[in-house]
Amino acid sequence: MENLTLEIKNMALSFGNKAILSIEHAAAYQNERIGIVGRNGQGKTTLLNLIAGSIEPDYGDVKQKVTFNYFKQIEEFREVSANDELDAEMMSRMGVPQNTDQSLSGGEETKLRLTRILSNYQMGLLMDEPTTHLDEKSIQFLIDELEYYYGTMIIVSHDRYFLDQLVSKIWEVDNGQLTEYTGNYSDYIEQKEQQKLEANREAEKIAKEKNRLEQAVEQKKKQAAKMNTVSAKNKKRNIKPDRLSSSKQKDTVQKAVQKSAKALESRIKQLGDVELEGDLKPISFPTSEELEMHNRFPIRGESVTLEAGDKRLLEKVDFQFPLGKRIAITGDNGSGKSTLLKYILNHGEGIILSPKVVFQTYQQMDYKFSQENSVLDYLLKQTEYPENTVRAILNNLGFTQTEISKPLAALSGGEATRIAMAVLFVKPSNVLVLDEPTNFIDIQTIEALEGFIQSYPGTVLFTSHDKYFTEKTANQIWKIENKKLVLKKGDLLY
Template sequence: MEKLTVKLTNIQQNFGAKEILNIEELSVYENDRIGIIGGNGQGKSTLLKIIHGDLIPEGEVQRETEFNYYPQIAELDELFNIDSLDWELVSQFAIPKNNVQTLSGGEESKFRLAQLLSVYQMGLLLDEPTTHLDQESIKKLVEELRYYYGTLLFVSHDRYFLNQLANKIWEVQDGKVVEYEGNYDSYKQQKELEYIENERATENYLQEKKRLETAITKKKEQAEKASKVSNKKKQQNIRPDRLASSKQKDTVQKNMQKTAKSMEARLSKLQEVTPNEKQQEIAFPSPKSVEIHNKFPIRGENLHLVAGNKILLDKVDFQFSLGKKIAIVGENGIGKSTLLDYIVNNNEGIILSPKVVFSVYRQMDYKLFGDETILSFLMKHTEYPESLVRSILNNLNFAQFEVSKPLSGLSGGEATRLSIALLFARPSNVLVLDEPTNFIDLKTTEALEKLIAGYEGTVLLTSHDPYFVEKVADEVYEFKEQQLRMISKEEI
């Protein structure tokens, strides 16, 4: 029999007037490996804090084991678990043994993970553990967790990480948690089946509703007609032998009315089905202002790229083709972001077509203030028609009523989605995206993939997400050992 480790019963967690979680019952068992997914702000981190005991909600939390906890954001304490620190794991994560104040974001994350994993507990809670990690470090973390025997719950937007480790998926949405068996790919298959079944149920509901409404209208018309005939006969001098006929018509009329009322009752009890949300198709026009015909709009010739005293690229040549989606991959701190900035700034060794127009995405690199609406803000930065701008917002999961929301009222997740919308709303022929999947949820990542697929210009991006690269990239370049070389997707 499975051993219970955590049980949540009648959980309610509110922040002010906003309900975050409302869970009737949820159980976790020994050796469960549960990946927790959902949109930004849906309550995933809150759920982990409740399980760990950092938040005390209404309801009952039954804990049968102790949990180690890795919060998404925390100050690095270099003395935490220092006596138990697994230095072999520190070495495997390639964490430099210098002052912790000099560690990069990725190195700091790896050091915090090493500290946590150096002390064993039967329960482990991880909140976005792959954030800032390069692909090699993610693979090492996956291998380390494969040998973890206990209960593992983790929040993640990384599809590779979810597929490698999860045997269950918890989807957190609108305060509820729905459990799916299997990893992320299995979850997606189940969601697609749900979508198909809901399409069928919606079609059946609409057909039955239309059939009943038509039948009710017809019966009422027949009853009305029978009533007029009956009243007309009553006003005439009716012979005794025709009186029975008139009464019979009254009975027919009453039966028709009764049938109509019966069908109305069935119509009122008909289970309404909420139709699937339909995304508007994106078809980017090609404004004359950004037309470009150069076969290789971006080239590097004998490029020597330096950051401080560190040589990043040494005498490198490359040419990026017009209209290609190009991913640049490599370890943390190797210089990918520096190269993108170098290209955008058209520095020495970079040769750009005179007609290149960049649109650049950097994670939350501007603040949004004021009462201007989302739609009016985007319309000020675009040559595209309003219908296309609305389609972009629709694909990024902004409801029609939300486009009138003021900028000052946006959440962090909404502001991130708006910054992506702005990227595509600006007329351009080259998109530059530096780690665009950091901090965005899976739904937004998949929306971004669709927008990139519909964009006809050239795309340069960096990413540690192999699923994202596999989905969007035509060509992949590896940044390694001061060189930039094209590799196959299988080598990622």
């Protein structure tokens, strides 16, 4: 067996009165590659901080047998200094600017921090969302680099492709508990699906047994009631002495039947409530005549030139985006994807829009709502959709029927982000513009977003470095390369 590099035993951590993590046992070994998954706010980053030793548990042990490097999701940027021993070849291949005195983009800062971590080898490596802001080329480079990493690697990531390529074990963090699954992310999903099938089979079995017992109780009660009626009639009549014992026997039998009914009812209570876990159904978005467009190409560009400072991003490009398509804009970091989306939203020079275009854009919400009205009431005030559609959207985003009654002020950061996602889809629009919508949201919310986009009746423009997300949602993929916008996937006409 490989050498033990990390062991967690009987560990618990809480903040205030809220329990965050409670882990009986977890271990990692040399050369293991572990992916940590779970909804936002479940404690994934907290677990990495415990492993790194930057916070201490309330009780229990978190024992590191080796030194761990730690790539944090959010960290104050530090420029390159003379004390940094950076791998020059890695800096070049990652596309990190040599002169870091100039302002760096989010992707360039991530690349520099990754280079700094990977240039200082340790036997353990912790990474919290390392692919955030990275373009597809940089993500693939990072995967290639980490494939040859010798040591224990523990990664929190919402990038399913990244996890599939690298990890061989999944730690799922849910409601403070850690559950271990063997294999990569796709293997984990298969195992979860199998668990759901088995749980549903058991639930169906229990439901059938409850139904059988309920019918038996009903029969016993009817039998007892009938015997009670007969007994009452007999009491009104003159009963001869030789029949008295027979009447007492009937009373005894009646009590036995009633006792049997109570025993069956007790058994029903022991079985408890059962609920089948169903698959999420696609949302059916109602269409509005006011938002209907008949222009085959509601968004067009004629001789569009884009610049950012002294840098030219696009030079005299023509394009036309078809009605009802889900269109991904791809390209390397700094190629101009976000700039193009903003240019379209601002109706820049050369952009031709259908007069009936109504945009909605997704805004990341990293703050808590202050309103006291409930989640459901808040969304109903944002929309003309019926309540059942709004409830379906919230259900797909993981909100239970109880949680939609919570006041907005009580929402966690992760819940607020999911409400921001819901707002995007309940407000009236016929064109969605999404700039890296998968950044900072958990995998379950990403998968719900995929379903929403596929069901949305209008046109969608988005940028994303999430390979799986783009492949699942886009039916047209355009790429910015060499200052041109080139169609890479899908037909121009439909």
